Amino acid sequence: MAFIFKIIDNKDIESVIPLVEKLNNYQISYETLKRRFSEMIAQNNYECAVIYNGERLIGVSGLWYCTRHYSGRSVEPDHVYIDEAYRNKGLGKQFFNWIYNYVKEKGYEAVELNTYVSNAPSHKFYFNEGFKILGFHFLKKL
Numbered sequence: 001m002a003f004i005f006k007i008i009d010n011k012d013i014e015s016v017i018p019l020v021e022k023l024n025n026y027q028i029s030y031e032t033l034k035r036r037f038s039e040m041i042a043q044n045n046y047e048c049a050v051i052y053n054g055e056r057l058i059g060v061s062g063l064w065y066c067t068r069h070y071s072g073r074s075v076e077p078d079h080v081y082i083d084e085a086y087r088n089k090g091l092g093k094q095f096f097n098w099i100y101n102y103v104k105e106k107g108y109e110a111v112e113l114n115t116y117v118s119n120a121p122s123h124k125f126y127f128n129e130g131f132k133i134l135g136f137h138f139l140k141k142l
Helices: 010-023 030-042 091-105 120-128
Strands: 003-007 046-053 056-068 072-082
Touching: 003 091, 010 030, 010 046, 010 056, 010 072, 046 091, 056 091, 072 091
Parallel strands: none
Antiparallel strands: 003 046, 046 056, 056 072
């Protein structure tokens, strides 16, 4: 299979919403995700990487850019999702290698991320990618 990895144009951002809905078990409405993605793009420190198999969108990862005192210029992959039919075939590794190369060329020196506590398969994947647990992610809804 010939997969295409690329940064999606901001005008096409709605095309990733069905995959992000699946990631969140449809607990966040399409309209809410549409509004949030619009706000995310407007912040100017976000890009969205995707995977296509031909014309079919099969994977997504947001990329948040920032500079942190402890890691320098860093990128945070977010809402990473690959269609179930394409998992466990090395595609996640290919996607992350593409992301590493892409952000390194942009001058970034670190990758850090969060993953849901309940998503054990992702934990194994990220450990295998060389990620280390640095801390805890806390959330308080206001």
